[in-house]
Structures are given as structure tokens and as C-alpha cells.
Amino acid sequence: LRLVAVLRAILEGEKAAVIKRDRHLPLSFHRRQEEMKFSLGLQRLQHRVREIQALRDSPTGEGPGSVGLLWSVAGWHDPQVTPGANGATLELSTLILEAVKELEAAKQQVLKRIQIWKRQQQLAGNGAIFEENLAPLQKRCESLVEVYFQLHQQVMAASAELGAELLPRLLERFNEVLSSLVKR
DSSP states (O other), X not given: XXXXXXXXXXXXXXXXXXXXXXXXXXXXXXXXXXXXXXXXXXXXXXXXXXXXXXXXXXXXXXXXXXXXXXHHHHTOOOTTOOTTSOHHHHHHHHHHHHHHHXXXXXXXXXXXXXXXXXXXXXXXXXXXXXXXXXXXXXXXXXXXXXXXXXXXXXXXXXXXXXXXXXXXXXXXXXXXXXXXXXXX
């Protein structure tokens, strides 16, 4: 019993030191800040999906498009693309690639939050305070998956414009996003 009492005192001292070190801003502030960043990223992603839909629905489909921008956003090089390519198709492809990049960034935020929740759950086994409310985390996942399916639907609808080179790579990135969310 004396050993347990000594260990308990040591652990409580370490807990107090950690709380004192991280007390400069309350934890709720960090959570609200993170939630606002995620919400902003999700809104930006939803706006991209609406832009893609509007560009696909526009009869003229005119807009600025740049071969160099398209492939630099994608991180690929395609020698078959010529400077005379349709500007609307390039703009659509660019918007889709930017949206996929933002989707992947939002996925990383969700996975980070899941990892934090798992770690808090582990620490709760040692007596740390643990908020078991999964509703915010579930809402994040559901919102992200909803936008994922909207974007996926737009990509599939624009598959003819995207071409045989870009579409498989986009679908591969989509599969990676969904599989990592489901696995974690």
C-alpha cells in the first residue's frame, strides 16, 4: 500500500506539472480553434464542389486555364497535353485537382482528431479526464464523407472531360481518402 501511495503521489505531481506547462491557453480554446479550421476547410471544399458544378453546367464553359498550372497542381507531367487544349477543360481539371487536394487536407485533420481521441481514451485508463462524447467527431466524419461523395459524383460526371490519364489517378486518390477514413 505504501508503494501504491508513493506511485500515486509521483503521478499526481507529473500530472500537475503537465497541466501547469500547458495551461497558457485553455484546452477548449485549442479545440474551438481546430474546429473552426476544419469548418473553414470544409466550407472551402463545398465551395469548390459548387464551382465545379457551375463550370460543368455553364454552356460556354469559358474560363482561364493553364496547362502548367494544371499539371503543377496535380504534381504530374503529361507530354501529350498541348497548349491548344480547351481552356474550360483545363479550368475544370484544375478545380477538381484543387478540390481533391483540399479533401485530402480535411481528411488529415479528421484523422489527427481521431488519433487525439484515441490517445485521450488510453490516458483515461490511467485516470486522466476523458470526454466520451463522440458526436463532434462523428459529425466531422459524416460532413467529410458527404462532401467526398459530392466531389466524387462531380468527377464521375466530368470523366469524359478529364481524360484517360487524369481520371484513374483521381479515382485512386479518392479511394485512398475513403479507405483511410474507414480504417481509422
